[in-house]
Amino acid sequence: MLMRALPLLPLLLAFACTAPGNTVPAKPAEPFKPTLSLRPVAVSLAKGATQAFQAEINYPEGVRYMRQPVGWRVVEPDGGSITGAGLYTAPATPGVFHVEVRREDFPDILASATVTVK
Template sequence: MLIRALPVLSLLLAFACNTPGTTVPAEPFKPSISLRPVAISLAKGATQIFQAEVNYPEGQRPLRQPVAWTVVEPEGGTITAAGHYTAPATAGTFHVRVTREDFPELTATATVTVN
């Protein structure tokens, strides 16, 4: 009798644990940002397209990536809002930074060596 009752008891427990409307709490959203490439060598005046990767909360997709691009050094070249970098006419080591506009404390930086 105990052997027959055990499967029924297991089934009842499974149904009780999976009642409709019961949800498992989701992990809190943890924003992130990354940048590609992270290091590159370019000739003076050459161009490079940088790509930012950001994550979004489940079910959300913005119309455009919420990122802002900057060149850290004042004479380190230029970068457009789309991540198109143009190296300066001077050799040196420079840095391209991308910042999440929706989480401005999150940044990623790439090193650009201009020869």
């Protein structure tokens, strides 16, 4: 009776590729890219009126904050006021003003909105 031997090289390679310790390393995680968006980006208000602004940010994997790490400001002097929660109050004088929100954890990331007061 004639027996055929299986080629050993493919069999050895199959075992070598699945042996513990010889696994293919996982793809490295992509670096975190912080984002910030602001809504609305443009609004028209009457003098003294209020407008709520919303900031949305992303978080590094596995990180959560007690509060959203953003800071608000009105760019122009006498351009109204804004609270830490993003509630803007228009000034008593008409004009075009800008609300800015900045990430406190990544200070180079900011967004702004235009407010026209009539």
